[in-house]
Amino acid sequence: MNKLEREYIAIGFNNDTSKIIPVIRMSGSDGLKKVIRGVGGIRNIGIYHIDFQNQTTENIGNVNWPDFSLTSDMVIQYEPENRNGTIHIMELNQTWSYSVNNETEASCDKKTGKSEILVRHETAADNEKKQVLDRDKVRQLEEKKQVKILWPDELANELKKDVFGQDEAIKTISEIVAANLRRKKHEVEVIVLFGPTGVGKTETGKALPAALEKLTGQEYGFSQIAMNQYTESHSLHQFFGAPPSYVGYKDPTVFEPCKSNGYHVFLLDEIEKSTECIWTGLMECFSNSSVKLADNSPEIDLSHAIFILTSNVPIDMQAYRGASAFQRKEICRDALTRYCCPGHPEVAGKISNCLAFQELPGDAVTDIVLKFVTQELNDHDMELEHMDEHLMVQLKEMHKNSRYGARSVKDAVRTALTFTAYDRNIDKYKGKKVILDGEAENIKITICP
DSSP states (O other): OOGGGGEEEEEEETTOGGGOEEEEETTOTTOSEEEEEEEESOSEEEEEEEETTTTEEEEEEEEEOSOTTOEEEEEEEEETTTTEEEEEETTTTEEEEEEOOOTTTOOBOTTTOOBOOOOEEEEGGGTTTOOBOOHHHHHHHHHHOOOOOOOHHHHHHHHTTTOOSOHHHHHHHHHHHHHHHTOSSOOOEEEEEEOOTTSSHHHHHHHHHHHHHHHHOOOOEEEEEEGGGOOSGGGGHHHHOOOTTSTTTTOOOTTTHHHHOSOEEEEEEOGGGSOHHHHHHHHHHHHHTEEOOTTOOOOEEOTTOEEEEEEOOOOOHHHHHTSOHHHHHHHHHHHHHHHTSTTOHHHHTTOOOEEEOOOOOHHHHHHHHHHHHHHHHHHTTEEEEEEOHHHHHHHHHHHHHOTTTHHHHHHHHHHHGGGGGGOSOGGGGTTEEEEEEEETTEEEEEEOO
8 A cells, every 4th residue: 555545634623632633645545625614713723744554643833723713614735746735714815834844855853853844824915925934933932922020119220220310200100100010901001290391201201111121021112292393273183183184184193103012102291382182182092091083093092001291380399399199199280280271170180190300419410411421422432531520510500500401411512522523534533532621611522542
């Protein structure tokens, strides 16, 4: 008897090796194509090579069923000339390829002696490409990827690397975010940060996605939006879409990134400068953890998103520092009602997390100045070796007296670096250590010998 008369292509379901069903005799004597009707309610299909002569059964591939609730006819084919075949899911018009390696083609693992199996998934449009992919290995890798538990103290430590002098606020923010991620039912998280300019509100929002990604293993997107661009009601469509025949119809909104990755941090700067229409619209989104668009397209899920809203509206910091946790929130909500949504306290009442950043202590300002100076020098491939202490004092005074906080320090250093733009021998600065001295209005940069 021909050896192939005793060899079969077989299938099994849900990794149950006790119920493997031979479907195609590899000799082709009873046909090389089988149709199985009404397959459904399964997680995966296993493809096997059964050799009754040698009494062996070998798993040669696995197909993950796309949807447990999906029911579809399935077509199995085998080509004896090439020792390979396909499984086609009729409902989805998707094709999976499998291969039974022969002795001359098989690539074996020296430790286990098992053949290396090639499994390919193709759509009808990709049948010509035949990309090789082990789908079962992909499933295993995805199962191994788990989001780690976020601990508040670890998040606080990460944020403090970029935000100085706001330990109390950072601790509170870290506790809010960590607690929200542990909820069984995910909800959009909204945190409003008050305080004067240049004290770290924006830096906190910028630092948050990278810290979360590092600590949880979950990729976070990031969008920074200057709300002073949305002072008129006609800009509403950029947030919530526009109905048919209106300007902006079908244009992507600021929430578009959440369609591809729901884990996203939105930093909305200076929220008090936006039109009241946008503010009230945002409150509706925050209540429902979703965005209902005006063009009647599907809602955008915000249940995994984090919104950091910053505001420079005045807060009575003396009263704030002496208040209880409840009273502090009331002080912040009162400011929201007064400056962002006058006459609508119910809107501000939907915000549960409000806190204020304190004015920066002296050492924190020193750290911030050093941070901005180091960043500017690094952008020109230079490394700070030493800064004159008198210059530091002047830059700190500039920071304190400016309405723009640390940005004024950054501008001063950037102005001092314009001399490199006129130097034909620009390479001499690359990788060099430098010393900064002089006056705040006339910073001297000297390359170390």
